[in-house]
Amino acid sequence: MDKKYGVYICTGCGIGDALDIKDLCGVPEEEGLPVQTHPFLCGKEGIDLIKKDMKEKGINTMVIGACSRRVNFDVFKFDGCIVERVNLREQVVWSHPRSVYPALTEDQKGSSEHCDRVQMLAEDYIKMGMARVEKVKLPEAYKLDSFTRKILVIGGGITGMSSALDAAAAGYEVTIVEKESTLGGYAKKVRKQLPVDAPFQNLISPVVGDKIRAVEAEPKITVKTNTLVARIAGEPGNFNVTLKKPGEKIEFDVPFPLPAEMKVDENGKEYEKDKLVELYKEYNVGKTDILQFDPNGEKFGAVILAAGWRPDNIEGDAYAHLGVGTIPDVVTNSQFEEIAAKGKIKRPSDGKEAKNVVFIQSPGKDDDSDFNYCGAVTSLVSLKQAKYVREDYADGKAYVIYQHMRTPGLQENFYKAVQQDEGIFLTKGTIASVSKNGGGLIVEADNTLLGEKIQIKADMVVLAAGMVPETKFDPVVNLAYRQGPGFRDNALFDQYADSNFICFPYETQRTGIYAAGCVRRSMTMEESMEDAAGAALKAIQCIESSSRGVSVHPRSGDMTFPDFFFQRCTQCKRCTEECPFGALDDDEKGTPKPNPSRCRRCGTCMGACPERIIGFADYNIDSIGSQVKAIRVPSEDDYDEPPFRILGLVCENDAYPAIDIAGMNKLSFSADVRLIPVRCLGSVNVIWIKDALAQGMDGVFLLGCKHGDDYQCHFVKGSELADIRMKKIGDALASLALEEERVTQFQVAIDEYDKIPEIINKFVEEVEALGPNPFKGF
């Protein structure tokens, strides 16, 4: 693209009143760029002015000095043009009112005693905008060489089958792999199912049979039972999947990374690189490397993980008072379901009819927690199974002892229906003990709604064991990714396959792989079926996005992707290791292999790369670096007391909007700060910070999302990685004889706009206390 530049400055919304527009126009004019002003640039006349320039002068690269890019996003969009929005309104004039920063009088202008900080701010921002457009290119979408729309569903239970049917109904071909010999999963083992429709009162026959028949009748669905995923290689739109039979050992079984304890010698020191490679090979003997292509692999566009759950084992001292392991007639809910599915409920110990059954929902003792991995579903299952007792025996009695009856939403109706059953006795209570009593059992409970200790004679006791996600035991997806076969940081999510469960529930940290059903959280079958539809949508969406060569969430539609200048790669592997989504696989030497459709375009690789060889068409080391260099750093040659210059690299997702809102609320902060939005703090390369300091800027701060267990980073790891990099920067600063306090990182949430002035001003004061950067003026 042959760039033809144009600079447009809006003088409306107070911009023209606060700034010397003539001087501001001088900035582009000095560099020979045409500049136009308009009092209402976003209005029809203003837009026509730009469009006329496009048509008549061929302008295709514009710097628009007006309001924030968060507003008027549609009016300042020009197809085929590079557009940089310079935020003169929210982040210059609104946040730096003349009442706080008075303009200079004619006398003061040109003197070395006075400077107009707001004018300087605006001029710098225009210059920075000009610098950026010079360095960026229009992105072109990445097209995969080979592409398929087929979907792989892992797990043939109620969730997997529902996903497959939903995807097929939208026109997509699906293959279900199921490790057992038949479809149906746990749903096939139940006697009855909780209500799935209004009025949510009565148990229904399992729907699983209908689902199996529907799957078998659907020509778009292929079912492979007795099948596991040995490895998934490749990327969305072009996954190459190796399947195998359970128990088989094959060369395309995915290699596992070395466990941490094997990476170190007896003294705890990490082995050399070569030794690690050797150990890794030994550890994975018989398996081919992740980059080895399986010529017989099947191609898929996206994956739905519906691997389900396992009933939790209730064992150990903590549960000894419940008779676990010592009394055979104390069983878990899933064991009870198995008994009930076979026919009339009989005791395991002697086959005697179990007419009196106690359902225990919470282990008791001093705690009102449910068993681990429980949910609303386990409360509901207790009620369901209580109904079984009543179905089987007219004189049967079921006792449900709970701490909190968890039947949220419309499931309350089922709870109420169960309450109407005279043979079902429900009470809050703390279980004290379960013991043998002759041929039967006796359950003691305290703190009940009867206000006293109660004893119940029972034939059987059923414990509401939780549902443990399959991903706790096994990666299941077996990704041939350098970062390992499973999901990352699953411990943070109690081993559920999840990463952003409130706002964007299907996102995992692996692009193109969407979890559904009980691998995400404990769910009823009704919820699982609904969840399956959502996961199917996400899989389809990912396939369609990959086909268009654009990113999926959260930078949906972004056409850029990371480009590597491999000649200069030193094989340090940092990009591969730090990518929050495992998008990169390095080869034996350590050279990264990009998989663009796995990438979420956060730029963490670019931030990590010490050789600075990674960049995006419109966002790269040079584009930001040039903006930093465009900042004018006044020295004593210019002013008696030159103003400080501080660089702020701000996360565009949350921090940047917060600063805008601060501006909108006319909250003022230091005018000596220059802000540059970044895709994510993870994309911040320390070179920008070093360059800023080397050119005499006095301090640098990063402003981004909260990290840690309740992280708010949209790219999961970005702000955390930036924090680690900032902590390490001290050495580099020391070598420049600069104080490490000159560089820092702050966490801010999008709604903490009221804290922006305090955060920024406090840092400015701290830097001022350190004194000016000694490099200033060199």
Place this chain on the structure above:
Amino acid sequence: MTTDNAAPASGSILVVGGGISGLTATLEAAEVGYEVFLVEKNPYLGGRVSQLNQYFPKLCPPSCGLEINFRRIKDNPKVKVFTLAEVEKVSGTPGNYDVTIKLNPRFVNENCTACGACAEACQAEIANEFNFGMDRIKAAYLPHNMAFPTRYTISSQIKGTEDAQRCQEACKYDAIDFNMEPKSLTLKVGSVIWATGWEPYDATRIDNLGFGQYQNIITNMMMERLAATNGPTKGKILRPSDNKEPESIAFVQCAGSRDENHLPYCSYICCMASLKQATYVRERYPDAKIYIFYIDLRTPGNRYEKFYKKIKEDRNIFLIKGKVAEVNEEAGTGNITVVAENAVTGDKVKQTVDMVVLATGMQPSAANSKLPADLKYTEDGFILNDFSKGGMFAAGCANKPADVVSSNQNATGMALKAIQTLVKR
């Protein structure tokens, strides 16, 4: 390309309601490649969640996720948004609906730059609905500072008054137009997603809980606004009668919910909401005492249970199993005495506090006014989905009481159901 047998994107989807469920359904469908019309009755998108201070259990601001969703809308030409819009009529069959939409006047046109000059000039004030009437705003206003679209709105109340003139004179961009009339517009769509959301149950109808009678009894949604930085008190939690910082607060669970006289179902979110709001209070007032009266604490699943565990460890939070029977105002102080029976001990509990929060339940918007389409409802006004018929689907709290997690999950699934209807066509 090795295979290319998916149905081509054709036909459009209408999403009614721009709250979190509607936004999710819209974006998830649009990012597959379908054209989506999003119709919202308020002047802004975001619905109920935009009024929340934080989400449970992460205690993160909803505006964070909303901002990303708004950006997805901005970047996606397939999404067409209508605010201040209502669906008047839907006729037709799955795959082929004719929809009439009424666009209500904003009195501000697309020239608006959101500079705020009209609000500065306007003298008349109106009750701030966004803050449940706890404060007043200018009759020319931005509904809240994260509002999307970022465009002012003018109340019809000042039409023809001097204030109207003041606003018009203040606007340099010719953006104010009092001649705007309601307009009708028709759309042809293949499927419809009803994401019409919920209303807080009208707490004045719960006679024994004193809302509307005693000033220092508020609802949980009002509490969200009090805690929000962009709320009426800029995030300070103050009791309404005298702006005192409360030293003690009682939360009354199931205010309307699980009650045959009001809402027979459980409203799903109120337990977690009150535990979350307890953290708002504890963060601001380290010595404040909090009393939570409940029937059951519904914090199901590992994540919610973990959150509840943390709350239990707080020695200033008292959890009492018992339904509140009555509330009384103490003469002179404005304090409220809450009377309940402890379900376990059987003792009558009387607790006097500075302020009471009613954990008011959710009522589907369709409970009070049926939607102009051939839909089936439960007795309580939740829309029933008929997947075998297809065409129209309810998502989120229009379909059942749900938290944000489940609403997003459900709305994503309903986006696919809507697409299936188009494909089958």
